[in-house]
Amino acid sequence: MVEIKVRLYGNLVGFANGQKEVSLSASSVKDGIDHLIATYGELAGRLLDKDGNLETFINVLVNNKDIRYLDGLETEVKEGDKLIIMPAIGGG
Amino acid sequence: MMTTTLISHLKCRECGTEYEPIRIAVCEKCYAPVDVIYDYSKMSFTKDSFVNRPRTIWRYEELLPVIEPKYRIDINVGFTPLVKCTNLGRLLGLEHLYVKNDAVNPTYSFKDRPAEIAVSKALEFGDKAVGCASTGNLGAAVAAHAAKAGLPCYVLAPVDIEAEKIAQITAYNAKIIGVKGTYDEANRLAVMASEEFGWNIVNITTRPYYVEGSKTMAFEIAEQLDWKLPDQIIIPVASGALLSSITRGFSQIEEVGFVPPTPVKINGVQAEGCSPIANAFRAGEDIVKPVEKPDTIAKSIAIGDPGDGIYVLKYVRDSGGIVGAVSDEEIVESIKLLARTEGIFTEPAGAVSIALLQRMVREGKVAKDESIVCCVTGNGLKTSEIVPTEGNGFDIEPNIDALSALVEKW
Ligand SMILES: Cc1ncc(COP(=O)(O)O)c(C=O)c1O
Ligand SMILES: [Zn+2]
Numbered sequence: 001m002v003e004i005k006v007r008l009y010g011n012l013v014g015f016a017n018g019q020k021e022v023s024l025s026a027s028s029v030k031d032g033i034d035h036l037i038a039t040y041g042e043l044a045g046r047l048l049d050k051d052g053n054l055e056t057f058i059n060v061l062v063n064n065k066d067i068r069y070l071d072g073l074e075t076e077v078k079e080g081d082k083l084i085i086m087p088a089i090g091g092g
Numbered sequence: 093m094m095t096t097t098l099i100s101h102l103k104c105r106e107c108g109t110e111y112e113p114i115r116i117a118v119c120e121k122c123y124a125p126v127d128v129i130y131d132y133s134k135m136s137f138t139k140d141s142f143v144n145r146p147r148t149i150w151r152y153e154e155l156l157p158v159i160e161p162k163y164r165i166d167i168n169v170g171f172t173p174l175v176k177c178t179n180l181g182r183l184l185g186l187e188h189l190y191v192k193n194d195a196v197n198p199t200y201s202f203k204d205r206p207a208e209i210a211v212s213k214a215l216e217f218g219d220k221a222v223g224c225a226s227t228g229n230l231g232a233a234v235a236a237h238a239a240k241a242g243l244p245c246y247v248l249a250p251v252d253i254e255a256e257k258i259a260q261i262t263a264y265n266a267k268i269i270g271v272k273g274t275y276d277e278a279n280r281l282a283v284m285a286s287e288e289f290g291w292n293i294v295n296i297t298t299r300p301y302y303v304e305g306s307k308t309m310a311f312e313i314a315e316q317l318d319w320k321l322p323d324q325i326i327i328p329v330a331s332g333a334l335l336s337s338i339t340r341g342f343s344q345i346e347e348v349g350f351v352p353p354t355p356v357k358i359n360g361v362q363a364e365g366c367s368p369i370a371n372a373f374r375a376g377e378d379i380v381k382p383v384e385k386p387d388t389i390a391k392s393i394a395i396g397d398p399g400d401g402i403y404v405l406k407y408v409r410d411s412g413g414i415v416g417a418v419s420d421e422e423i424v425e426s427i428k429l430l431a432r433t434e435g436i437f438t439e440p441a442g443a444v445s446i447a448l449l450q451r452m453v454r455e456g457k458v459a460k461d462e463s464i465v466c467c468v469t470g471n472g473l474k475t476s477e478i479v480p481t482e483g484n485g486f487d488i489e490p491n492i493d494a495l496s497a498l499v500e501k502w
Contacts, residue, residue, distance in 0.1 A: 009287060011120055046123075056402075057123035059280075066276075066397070069384050087123040089296045090399010091225040091279035092331020 001025040002079040004032060009086035015042040029060060030073035032083055047085065059088040095160065096153045100131040102300055105403075113157065115217045117286075117299050125400070126300045127340070128157045132348055139319060139350055147171040149205055149308040155344060156209060156308075157301045163216040165241050169204040170308050172196055174316035174465070179433040180446075184453045188463035190322070191430070192313055195438050199232040199260065200471035201392075202309060202334065207233035209305035210294035211241050219292040223247060225282035226295075227275050227330065227392045228257030229441075229470055234294055235266035246291055248278040253391055256474045274386060276397045295333075306334050310341025313465055314351050321345075321354040323462040326445040326452075328469050329360040329369055329415065330393035332400030338467075339407040359413040360404050361448040363388035363440070367417035369401045378405060389420045389478060392441035392470055414457065418447035426450065427472060427479055437472030445469075 007021050016022065017040060024039070026032035030052075037044050049055055053073070060067045061084040067075050077083070102111040106124035119126050137154055145151040149170035158164055173193045181189035194202035207224075211234065214222050223246035224234045231247035238245035247261055251270035261268045271278040279296070286293040294302050314321055321342055327335045339358055346353050362370045365388030372380045380401035386394035398404070408415050418426075426446035431437045438446075445466040452458045472479070488494040 009283065010117075010123075055123070057118065061280075064277075066382070066384075068382055086280075086283060087118055088397075088399070089117050089123075089279075089283050089299065090125070090331050090333065091275070091282065091295050092227075092230075092333050092395050092399060 001027050001031075002077060002081070004077050004079075004081045004083055006032060006036060006083045006085060009084070012043065012046065012085060012087070015046060016040040026077055028073070028077060029062060029067055029075045029083065032077060033060075033073070033085075057088045058085065060085050097156060097159055098130040098132065098134055098154045099157045099159065100129050102126045103129050113159070115298055117297055125403075128300055128304055130155060130344070135348060142315065149208060149305065152308055152311050155311070155348075157304050158209065158212045158216060160216055163212050165208060165212045165215065165237050167198045167204070167208065167236060167240055169197055169208045171312055174313060175434060175436065177434050180430065183433060184450065185460055186453070186458065186464065187461055188322075189449075190317075190463070190465045191434065191436060192309060192465055192467050193436055194309065194467065194469050195436065195442060195471035197233075199229075199236045200474060201229035201233065202306065202467070202469040203230040203233035204236075205308050206230070206302045206305035206333070206337075207237045207294065210234070210298055210302040211237035211243070213298055213301040214243065214292045214294065215241055217292070217298070219243070221246065221289075221291045223282065223285070223291045223293045224295050225249070225275070225279040225293065227394060228253040228261075228474070229392050230295060231266065231268065232257060232260045232264065235261045235264035238266060239264045246285070248282045248285070250275055250278055250391075254475050254477070256476060260474075274384075275395050276382070303333050303337050306337035307341035307344065309334075309467065310338045311345055314342070314345045317463070319351050320463075321351050321356050322465045324357040324359060324413070324458060324464040326359045326361060326448050326464070326466045328393055328441050328444045328467060329362050329398070329404055330395040330441075331398045332360070332369060332404035334467075334469070335360050336400045336403050336407065339411075356411060357413040358408050358411040359448065359452070360408055360415040361444045362415070362417045363390040363393060363423065363444060364417045364419045366390075366394045366396055368396060369398055369404050370415045370417035372401070372405055373408065373415035378402060380405070388440075389475075390423055390440035390444060391475075392439060393444070414452075416448045416451060418444050418451065422447040422450075424478060430468070431472070431479075436468060438468045439470040439472050439475040440478060442468040442470045
């Protein structure tokens with residue numbers, strides 16, 4: 001387990017007690033999200049679906065890179081990594 | 093002036109949660125897109141009402157989401173020509189081929205439609221600054237409307253967009269922020285900026301209203317075909333917002349009873365170098381795997397992670413159409429073909445529809461007597477380096493002998 005920072009966007013902040021950024025320890029993205037949900041229960045149904053997959057309209061980045069280009073939720077994290085969790089708002 | 097819009101409320105496309113018509117980007121519960129819903133029971137206009145209306149998108153004011161007419165920004169957008177392509181049609185063996193020429197909007201792309209609605213809506217919401225994430229065309233459209241509205245404008249675009257687009261955006265006095273990355277990275281930064289600085293990034297912050305503007309293209313096509321829908325339509329696709337809006341426009345115009353229920357085949361087209369939706373279509377999948385590094389000359393439609401991708405798949409499949417991908421070579425050839433046969437000069441992102449049309453003809457996917465509309469969404473002068481100028485080879489001294497010598501060679 002390493003220490004990482006998680007930055008939330010959109011109304012996700014409200015479901016984390018108004019915290020925009022939280023520090024937590026994790027070994028992977030999935031692990032980080034699980035810890036986040038353990039602390040802020042209201043985030044539960046918003047980030048992961050009932051099978052434990054990332055919700056369709058949520059994007060997760062590790063050091064600004066979308067985890068869909070990495071190993072998805074299984075992506076490992078290193079000490080000091082920055083996770084961003086945000087609603088996926090289509091542009092174009 | 094009285095309120096004319098029939099807007100009733102907003103509704104989440106996935107979970108159905110309803111909202112008042114507030115300033116909202118996506119569903120607060122599931123983050124899916126939110127659609128504007130209208131109350132047709134209050135409708136008091138008929139097809140005949142259109143005779144004296146302005147030849148702009150505001151002609152369809154009842155089905156647009158701006159509440160107070162005083163907030164309308166109007167730079168003469170829409171009611172672009174629906175050109176009957178007799179020459180190209182003859183060449184391809186099609187009797188009812190049309191081009192919806194949106195290259196001739198005020199800022200030379202279809203993006204004036206969503207921008208005009210979005211900037212009007214921004215004024216209505218009391219926003220102090222607008223902006224967008226853009227591959228160039230939306231940037232110009234929002235910048236022009238912001239200029240007219242007297243609002244500051246911030247455009248986030250990949251640094252490598254065409255010089256013509258940068259010049260245009262700069263002329264409208266917007267701040268253009270060149271992001272050293274892809275469109276998707278610029279879009280993500282724009283989401284953060286809207287939160288950080290309170291800017292109304294129109295294709296994000298007020299997306300439900302923004303996408304309503306493009307519906308007018310469907311209304312116009314119906315009206316220009318004398319209140320009929322075509323058998324098929326081909327639409328360039330990046331995020332899929334335009335295709336989704338045109339599909340919604342066709343169903344709304346049916347719902348209000350202006351056209352008979354018609355099964356229009358909706359076809360979408362992408363460039364091979366950035367074709368996540370076409371890939372999913374071909375593979376029979378419902379989810380869209382994003383493309384990390386788009387690589388195509390059709391920069392306007394180089395969006396690797398399309399927000400409306402899953403809906404494009406659904407609408408196209410439901411209608412019996414296809415999502416195709418065409419090569420850069422086919423695109424360049426199609427730019428020339430359309431220019432040489434119909435006198436319409438489009439950018440690569442508009443030519444993709446002509447490229448797919450040719451392929452559909454070869455594959456027997458369009459019948460000789462079917463009516464088919466190709467959406468040409470942007471202007472060729474935006475990307476002038478694409479078609480090499482042959483002029484230099486023909487430079488001559490200013491005398492008739494030199495000219496004669498040249499003409500003889502032809
Ligand atoms: C000329 C042109 N055509 C088509 C599109 C596709 O639009 P959408 O993102 O709505 O699919 C764009 C988008 O920027 C464009 O500039
Ligand atoms: Zn929802």
